[in-house]
Amino acid sequence: MLLNPSLLKLYKTQLLLTLVSVIMYWCFAYDLIRTEYIKLIVFYSILFVLFYQLVNLLKHQPKLLEYLAFGCRAVFILAIPNLSQDFYRFIWDGRLILEGINPYLFTVDHFITGNNLPVTKALELRAGMGDLNASHYTNYPPINQLCFTVAALFSSKSILGAVVTMRLLIIAADFGTLYFGKKLLEKLKLPSYHIFWYNLNPFIIIELTGNLHFEGVMIFFLVWSLYLLYVGKWQWAAVVLALSISVKLIPLIFLPLFFQWFLKHNSSTSPKTDKEIANFKLLKETSVFTRIMRLSSFYGIVIITTLLLFAPFYSSEFINNYSKTVALWFQNFEFNASIYYIARAIGYWLTGYNEIAIIGKITPVVVILVTLIITFFKQNKTMVQLITALLFVLSFYYFSTTTVHPWYVATLLILSVFTRYKFPLVWSFVIILSYLAYVNLNKADKSENLWVIALEYVIVYGVFIWEVFIKKAPKKLEA
Template sequence: MNDIPKPTKQNNRIADSHEQQWTSSSPFHGSLKVIALGTVSAIAYFYLFLLSGEELKPGAANPAYLDRFLITYAFLFFCYWRLISPLLRGRRMDPRHLWFAIAFGLLFRAVLLPSDMILSNDVYRYMWDGHMSVKGVNPYRMAPSDPRTEPHRADYWDQIDDPSIPTVHPPTFQLVFLLSELIYPANVFGMKFFLLIFDVGTIFMLLVLLDHLQRPREWCLIYSWSPLVIKEIANSGHADSVSAFLLVGCMVLITQKSFSSSSVVLALLTLTKFFGVLLLPLFHRVWRWKHFLFFFFTIILLYSPYLDFEINGWQGLITYSREWNFNAGMFDLIRDGCSVWGMESENVDPFSRLLLFSVVLVTIMWQVIVLNHRQEDVHLFHSFFIVIGTLLICSPVIHPWYLVWLAPLLVLFPNRAWLLFTGLVFLSYTYFYDRSFPNWVKPVEFGVFFVLLMWDAIFHRKKERQII
């Protein structure tokens, strides 16, 4: 992995005086670079705002508009890479320019916030879940299409995805949706704004975390300027911003040795995206038994308001786990291999899912062993990175916004392959041309990623050892 060495006093002195420091050799040049990249990026985000609308709805995307969207995203990713590439080479940014850059990141979000969602309508499901909770209806019991929901149906009801399936969103999300609905009832902008608050909070908590770990504060730009994060949260309003916020919050609490609070926050994280429970074994040397009890007690407490649902309440999660498949890399490769080798078709999917889940479990056990010998906070966080990254690689569903889970960890461990993948993953939106992927998309999207990942793993091990 092309990770950046942990800065030392000696390295900092060299960086402060070295002519390669990309913003200190000429302060005006450094600020000009930030302003130039920020200005053209802001214009590009405004162009995305103008593109958003009926022509880029997930059910009926206009191919010409989809072309423009993908080209604009590629340009934004180019600007993003130009900003962070000096950081990836170990250079430093003048602190005077950091706040300019952060301000631009906030500006990008403000530009996209009022735009219509591009190729996504998940916000309507969030609003529906919150609406049902306000009405006192358990969203796990009734799917939106259930006839019993007719008295409660809002104007946006027909825009909800998979209306025949009850919600798949765990209780922490349900609490967030409920609060948003109470403050901004039936309001798309209000829901997006509420979720954006968590995203902005993540930026500033990353600054706190970087200070605790004695890392350069400018590394927060890896998150705050990420086109993937900005598009998927400020434009599409995905609730993964809450997951990222809680993940960073948990890490900050760990650095402060607030282990009881960190156990509660990890439980809240688990009840946004269930990947949080996969991190639990990694705490075996950090928490005492009471902290594990706090974790499970919080899980039970948050689920308790929904315990009246029948087996139908698990239908959404069961359907997701067994049947959904989108933009999968390793999963599709193994599934195709099983078919070629003559495995019976009804066994291919279950076998592929079981095999890849086993890979995730083995990775967790490996990291547990690693942490027996490495006990600093940064070692634990690196294990988070390894486990979540492995989960994403092995997942049968890789929507672009799923990478928001990993985005805060890329601030601490800026791996080139994963950073590039936050750009390549947008090729998955080519699916909306005709509800299928062009033949070239997955070889490019995953091929480039895996080649670079293996290259860095083989030839950049020294840098990885230095950072952890």
């Protein structure tokens, strides 16, 4: 018999929850339009409740959770993303590279307005990505572009074929995160099932696998890098961190935070293998000068590797175009912000104008100052302390920035897995409200619904304040 009746009876609740989850994911992937707001919220809420129950019920059955994580992702294989248009630009960039054209040098509209169609289905891709994406230079770093090129290589004519290829890459990255995340949790003597708060989370499955956001690939390299750093392979950790930066630039903000790890870290764990014992002993006995040199070498490897990865695309035009595109995120774009919207309202009250250009220049300076304060004045000597510092710095950045797309929260979520903080898990649930921000889109008022955004952030800030400032911390983790 294929199924043992006793096993069916034993796991009947889990099987029922799994079946309902798969059905709901299918509905989400193939029977949902972004503007169907009630349907969107209901489907997502049900999936989140089912996910929470399944992780708690199967936390001692990690293999079953792994199969479930894969099965839920497999549902999306043939689905065209329905909550994001970005994948059309991914396909465009990949096919452009395959044609030998540097994607950083030209906007999509540069070709279209000149009646030049350099890639297959150019007009369809242009229509799909929309005016905003088509009018700006690409901002995706080189390893991200490599993923786009792989998709073009395997499917240079079919949009669905390119989607499937990119989806498989993202799924592979998610399982790489699962592998190294579990290993790191075990090293830190934390429950290994905590990794499923990330890997089985419907937010991750929908935003990364479903909507093809490459934060998943960036996160894979980040977690791998942290694992390598913990086991003493800091040179390789630096290389892998550069790969993470070359998928998405956001890990650049973390670089100062490694200062205490290299200068003050002494392991209080019990290394198991002979190699780990040797690495930790060497780390403990090294002089301050050696530690400074090691830190400098770590930064040097990260920077040089990153520059080498960008080198194939280098030109003076590239520097100009790329810097302009990155600046847009601070000085032009607004979406789902919190502190920035308060600052914007104050600016309107004082001057009568939207002061995003000024606020957008101030925000990075404030973020850098906060990062330096956490770097030098907060205990970051252990791996748990280091990851907690990464979590706080990135949280402050997202709290203060002008634009917070839903998939940005994925990085906070994976970092929280290794800490005692759960506010990113809560945010991964309420972030669905950001899709309601433009609920007035078909009405005269085209602006975001600030009441919806306020509800999202009241919940997130409420949990954040409770966990950070009110809730009594458990015994410190020193690993």
